[in-house]
Structure formats: C-alpha cells, structure tokens
Amino acid sequence: xxxxxxxxxxxKDLRRSKRNLILSSIGIAIGIWLxxxxxxxxxxxxxxxxxxxxxxxxxxxxQISPPYEGPIACYSEEECKDFKGPKPTKEISQEDEExxxxxxxxxxxxxxxxxxxxxxxxxxxxxxxxxxxxxxEAFDITKTVNLIAxxxxxxxxxxxxxxxxxxxxxxKDLKEALGKxxxxxxxxxxxxxxxxxxxxxxPPEAKKYYYEQNLKIVGISKSSFLSLGExxxxxxxxxxxxxxxxxxxxxxxxxxxxLFTLSVIVKDSKDVGIxxxxxxxxxxxxxxxxxxxxxxxxGFRTFNISLSxxxxxxxxxxxxxxxxxxxxxxxxxxxxxxxxxxxGAKNKDILSIYLFEAVLIGxxxxxxxxxxxxxxxxxxxxxxxxxxxxxxxxxxxxxxxxGPILSPHISPQLFFGAILIAVFFSIIAAQRPxxxxxxxPPVEALRYE
Amino acid sequence: xxxxxxxxxxxxxxxxxxxxxxxxxxxxxxxKVKKGDFLAIKGPSGSGKTTLLNLIGGLDRPDKGKxxxxxxxxxxxxxxxxxxxxxxxxxxxxxxxxxxxxxxxxENVFLPKMFLEDIKKEDKxxxxxxxxKVGLKERENHKPxxxxxxxxxxxxxxxxxxxxxxxxxxxxxxxxxxxxNTQDIFELxxxxxxxxxxxxxIGTHNSEIxxxxxxxxxxxxxxxxxx
Numbered sequence: 115x116x117x118x119x120x121x122x123x124x125x126k127d128l129r130r131s132k133r134n135l136i137l138s139s140i141g142i143a144i145g146i147w148l149x150x151x152x153x154x155x156x157x158x159x160x161x162x163x164x165x166x167x168x169x170x171x172x173x174x175x176x177q178i179s180p181p182y183e184g185p186i187a188c189y190s191e192e193e194c195k196d197f198k199g200p201k202p203t204k205e206i207s208q209e210d211e212e213x214x215x216x217x218x219x220x221x222x223x224x225x226x227x228x229x230x231x232x233x234x235x236x237x238x239x240x241x242x243x244x245x246x247x248x249x250x251e252a253f254d255i256t257k258t259v260n261l262i263a264x265x266x267x268x269x270x271x272x273x274x275x276x277x278x279x280x281x282x283x284x285x286k287d288l289k290e291a292l293g294k295x296x297x298x299x300x301x302x303x304x305x306x307x308x309x310x311x312x313x314x315x316x317p318p319e320a321k322k323y324y325y326e327q328n329l330k331i332v333g334i335s336k337s338s339f340l341s342l343g344e345x346x347x348x349x350x351x352x353x354x355x356x357x358x359x360x361x362x363x364x365x366x367x368x369x370x371x372x373l374f375t376l377s378v379i380v381k382d383s384k385d386v387g388i389x390x391x392x393x394x395x396x397x398x399x400x401x402x403x404x405x406x407x408x409x410x411x412x413g414f415r416t417f418n419i420s421l422s423x424x425x426x427x428x429x430x431x432x433x434x435x436x437x438x439x440x441x442x443x444x445x446x447x448x449x450x451x452x453x454x455x456x457x458g459a460k461n462k463d464i465l466s467i468y469l470f471e472a473v474l475i476g477x478x479x480x481x482x483x484x485x486x487x488x489x490x491x492x493x494x495x496x497x498x499x500x501x502x503x504x505x506x507x508x509x510x511x512x513x514x515x516x517g518p519i520l521s522p523h524i525s526p527q528l529f530f531g532a533i534l535i536a537v538f539f540s541i542i543a544a545q546r547p548x549x550x551x552x553x554x555p556p557v558e559a560l561r562y563e
Numbered sequence: 564x565x566x567x568x569x570x571x572x573x574x575x576x577x578x579x580x581x582x583x584x585x586x587x588x589x590x591x592x593x594x595k596v597k598k599g600d601f602l603a604i605k606g607p608s609g610s611g612k613t614t615l616l617n618l619i620g621g622l623d624r625p626d627k628g629k630x631x632x633x634x635x636x637x638x639x640x641x642x643x644x645x646x647x648x649x650x651x652x653x654x655x656x657x658x659x660x661x662x663x664x665x666x667x668x669x670e671n672v673f674l675p676k677m678f679l680e681d682i683k684k685e686d687k688x689x690x691x692x693x694x695x696k697v698g699l700k701e702r703e704n705h706k707p708x709x710x711x712x713x714x715x716x717x718x719x720x721x722x723x724x725x726x727x728x729x730x731x732x733x734x735x736x737x738x739x740x741x742x743x744n745t746q747d748i749f750e751l752x753x754x755x756x757x758x759x760x761x762x763x764x765i766g767t768h769n770s771e772i773x774x775x776x777x778x779x780x781x782x783x784x785x786x787x788x789x790x
Binding site: 115119122123126129130450453454456457463555557560 | 649655662666670682
C-alpha cells in the first residue's frame with residue numbers, strides 16, 4: 115500500500131474520532147510541554163552564560179596557571195586559622211614563558227597584573243576599584259575591551275576607565291572625563307588592621323601606597339556585570355613598572371601571585387585548542403573562554419537530560435493513555451478491520467494505518483505542547499524579569515538591562531527533538547494494539563458486531 | 564484441471580469449536596464452477612452458506628481438503644497472497660453491506676484500489692462508471708448513512724467490482740432488502756454475469772434467484788447437492 119494512501123485513510127479515520135484524537139494528543143502535549151519548558155529554560159540560561167563569558171573575555175585568550183594542591187575549604191576553627199586556600203605547586207618559569215611566547219600560534223603573552231587602586235579626579239576619590247593590565251598590542255585581535263567612547267591607549271601615560279568607576283567619581287556626562295588626568299594610587303592593605311565592618315572602606319592606616327601617578331583618560335570602557343573597575347586598563351609595560359614597585363612594597367610573607375599566572379593571546383581563536391594542549395603537556399593548567407563555554411555546554415547537557423527525564427515520565431504516562439485509546443479504537447473498529455481485510459488489505463496495511471494514526475497523535479500533541487511551552491516560557495520570563503528588575507533596581511546593571519534576564523530558548527534541535535520523542539512514544543504505545551488489529555483473522559473480525 | 568473450470572472444491576471439511584463441542588459445518592464438499600457461471604447456493608440459515616463462501620473468498624481456511632482457484636490451491640497461499648487474491652480475483656458482497664461509514668459512496672467504491680496503488684484519474688472514472696452501472700451516479704458523494712439499504716448494497720457490489728475480479732461472491736445480498744430491491748439486485752447481477760463474463764456465486768435462501776441463476780446447489784446438513 116502506498117504511503118499516500120495510508121496517510122489518506124489514517125486522516126479520514128482520525129477525523130471521525132476527534133474526541134479520541136484530542137484526548138490522546140493532550141496527554142502527549144502535557145509531557146512535551148513540561149519537557150520543552152524545562153529544557154528551553156536550561157538552554158536559555160546556557161546561552162546567556164556563554165554570551166556573558168564571550169562578553170567579558172576573549173575567545174583568543176588563554177590563562178595559564180600551575181596545578182594547585184591542598185584543601186579548597188576549611189571546616190574547623192583550627193583549620194581555618196592559617197587557611198589560605200590551595201597552594202600552587204610551582205612557578206611558571208622564565209624558560210617556559212619564553213617557550214610559550216615562541217609558539218607560532220601565539221600573538222602576545224603577558225603577566226596579567228591586577229592592582230587595588232584609589233582613583234582621584236576633581237577632588238573626588240573612590241576606593242577599592244581594580245586596575246588591570248592589558249597589552250595595547252592585543253586590542254586589534256580581541257573584542258574583549260568594549261569602548262563606549264574615546265580610543266585605546268597608545269603608551270604608558272594613558273588609561274582606559276570604565277563607566278562605573280566614572281559614575282562613582284561623579285561624572286554625569288561620561289565623555290567629559292576624556293582627556294582629563296586621573297590620579298592612580300595603587301596600595302597594599304594590611305588585613306590585620308581592617309575590622310570586618312570596614313571592609314567596604316579601607317581605613318587609611320591599613321593602606322600602604324607604593325606608586326602613584328597621573329594618567330590621561332583616553333577611553334571609556336563598558337562595565338561588565340557587577341564589575342568594580344575590572345575594565346580599568348593600562349598597558350602591560352606600565353603594569354610591569356607598577357609591579358616592580360609592588361614587589362618592594364609587599365610584605366615578605368605574601369606570595370607573589372604574578373609568578374603563577376600568565377595570559378596568552380593566540381592569533382586565531384581556532385588555535386586555542388592546540389595551544390592549550392601544548393601548555394597542558396608542559397604541566398600547567400589552563401583556563402580559556404572556549405574551555406569554560408565547553409564545560410558550561412556539557413554541564414547543561416547533563417542538566418537538560420535530567421530535566422528531560424521529568425518530561426519523559428509524563429510522556430510515559432500519556433503513552434499508556436494512547437495505548438488505551440488505540441486498544442479502544444481497534445476494538446470499536448474490529449468489524450471495519452475485517453471489512454478492509456475482506457476487500458484486500460494486507461496485515462501490514464492495517465498496521466501502517468494504525469501506526470500512522472499514532473504518529474499523527476504524537477505530532478499534534480508535540481506541536482500543542484511546544485506552543486504551550488513557548489507561551490508559558492515567555493510569560494514566565496516576562497514575570498521573572500519584572501520581579502528581578504523591581505527587587506534589584508538599585509543595582510545599576512540590572513536596571514539598565516534590556517530584554518528579559520531569563521528567556522527560554524527553543525532551538526530547532528529541541529523543536530524537532532520534542533516531535534521525535536512524542537512520535538517515538540506514540541509509536542511504542544500503539545505497537546501492540548496496531549499489531550493486534552493487523553493480525554486479526556478477517557472472518558473473526560467480520561463476525562464482530 | 565479442465566481449462567474452463569475456475570473454482571474446484573475437493574473434499575472440503577470445515578468445523579467450529581463451540582467450547583468442547585466441535586460442530587462440523589461443511590462435510591466433504593466437492594464441486595466445480597465453470598468460468599462465467601452464475602451459481603446459486605441455496606439452503607436455510609445455518610446450513611453453512613456463509614462458511615462456504617468465506618472459504619472460496621479466501622477469508623477463512625478449510626480444516627481439510629483443497630480449494631483450487633484456476634488450479635492454484637488457496638491453502639498454499641500465505642496471508643499476503645490471500646489478501647492479494649481477495650483484492651484482485653474475488654470480489655465479496657455481504658448481507659450487511661459492510662461499507663465504511665466515514666467514506667463517501669465513491670470512496671467506498673475505490674477503497675480496494677487503495678491497497679494496490681495510487682488512485683489515478685482513471686480509477687476514479689472507473690468508480691464513477693460502476694456507480695452509473697449500479698444506478699447511483701447521483702449519490703457518489705453521499706455517506707452510507709444517507710443511503711437506503713438497496714442503495715448501500717449496490718455500492719457494495721460496485722466496490723466488489725472495482726478491480727475487475729473474475730469471481731464475485733455474494734453472501735445473502737438481498738437478506739436485508741425488500742422484494743423490489745431484491746429484483747433489482749438480481750437483475751444487476753445477471754447483467755454483470757452476461758456482459759462482463761464474471762463468475763458469480765451467490766449464497767441465498769431467496770427462491771427468486773432461480774429465475775436468474777444458471778445453476779443451483781443446495782446445502783443441507785453440511786453437504787452439498789445439485790438442485
């Protein structure tokens with residue numbers, strides 16, 4: 115029997131049993147709705163995370179560190195007394211640094227210094243903001259630094275300041291800051307002199323300044339999520355000078371953290387994998403946006419699978435419903451099955467008609483389920499965004515966020531995957547009743563009233 | 564095998580189990596049917612007419628004996644071959660019409676074609692011609708529930724003829740019809756038999772058939788006699 119004819123007969127058959135069709139489809143729809151709703155939110159979060167990572171770091175960037183050892187947390191007062199977290203097992207040697215620098219795929223390599231800074235401009239001072247080093251040579255290769263005004267620095271007398279820092283410094287029109295000099299004062303603070311309640315503002319007696327100078331603001335960078343100066347940037351060469359001062363100023367017992375990190379920019383983001391492997395082979399650990407995104411993706415895949423299981427359980431219940439409906443249909447139409455056989459239908463024709471009806475029930479259920487999930491997802495997303503925005507309106511990034519904070523994502527894979535799953539369950543459910551119909555001897559079926 | 568014999572039954576037995584009791588419905592049935600015959604099998608209700616027609620129509624299998632159609636033993640056919648035989652060689656008409664209630668008259672007529680191939684324009688034309696032949700051209704888009712018993716039976720006959728079968732089997736086709744409709748149906752069958760040379764076997768207890776059939780057989784207590 116031709117597929118076209120099977121479809122025609124199955125459709126005609128279903129049209130007269132609309133109630134059965136709708137009830138069975140609703141069962142499937144509920145399962146698919148749950149499955150798609152949960153997975154689409156999981157997907158939405160995954161995409162948002164991956165996007166944020168891409169926003170704050172570059173795909174060409176690799177961070178290198180030695181393996182760390184020791185406990186990552188302390189549990190008793192005694193343990194916690196001198197607890198400083200896991201310790202690096204070795205330094206990144208000058209020799210290895212040279213070796214990595216000479217990899218053909220590597221564009222630039224630097225020690226990523228990060229300083230605590232007190233910034234002053236127009237008699238206003240802000241504290242506890244960061245200053246990071248970023249080589250001017252790497253600007254053209256990464257899109258990490260997102261300038262909203264001005265330009266990139268070209269020498270070690272210039273600085274890029276992020277919008278948050280400028281707002282804290284009292285700038286209403288951020289562009290006014292361009293071309294102005296800002297006083298940059300790196301400091302070390304002695305923890306023992308800080309009382310807990312002072313952590314938001316470090317008392318002057320606890321601070322030890324070790325270098326200060328005026329730098330010209332040439333660019334304004336966009337703040338990333340909850341950043342406190344992470345996008346305040348100076349060239350790597352100037353950072354090196356500040357760092358030398360830091361070495362002389364820091365107490366002896368503090369580890370020189372710069373010996374344990376190295377940043378590498380590769381020429382082509384496709385080479386991140388190769389370079390990462392080479393570095394791993396040298397006995398170091400690496401961290402890259404690509405690696406993190408990969409980890410997030412694989413983590414969420416597991417997460418989504420566990421979410422799908424809930425949907426599957428509901429689907430299983432609806433499959434029993436479909437099976438029941440099909441049994442009733444077969445019983446109701448026993449005589450008709452006999453007639454079809456008497457006029458020439460083969461066993462496989464009957465089987466195909468009933469299985470195809472199940473496929474249609476599955477597809478219809480899946481489409482209803484996906485549509486409901488899409489509606490519910492968007493309503494929920496809208497509600498969550500409104501709640502978060504009103505509850506956290508004081509946090510600048512949240513109030514400035516455009517679009518929904520958490521939005522469901524129904525990818526083509528999820529769309530077609532959900533339909534396939536629904537069809538699969540429907541076919542499984544219809545197997546036995548359809549086979550029973552197909553194998554029915556015509557005389558016995560015809561005798562049925 | 565004689566060349567003009569289309570159906571031959573040799574020592575055919577068929578019985579049913581009723582609990583522990585075995586009821587022999589057909590006992591040692593032997594007869595031959597020539598091509599183009601119009602054969603009436605008569606007998607009271609329960610005499611085994613339906614069982615016999617079901618066996619010839621490939622809807623059931625005998626317990627013992629052979630049913631030869633153009634020399635081929637039906638018992639050797641597997642389920643698929645039997646289905647093909649029913650679709651192509653033996654058209655079947657039932658007492659209770661057995662039309663598909665959700666299909667229109669014309670859809671019911673070309674339904675047996677759907678198990679064989681795509682429905683082409685010619686098939687629809689043929690279905691229309693058959694409806695014309697059975698006098699129901701105007702009713703092609705009506706559902707069975709909108710037709711009278713006589714009309715439904717005509718549709719069932721048109722359906723049985725769609726694949727141009729060599730054999731047409733009818734089981735009490737007029738059992739549910741009034742005498743006027745009965746006459747009409749018998750007339751139609753005679754026309755089909757004479758014009759298309761279709762071999763017809765009709766099982767009935769209606770004595771009117773004697774005016775139309777060329778030959779009669781009588782079933783009594785599971786055995787067959789020439790009448």
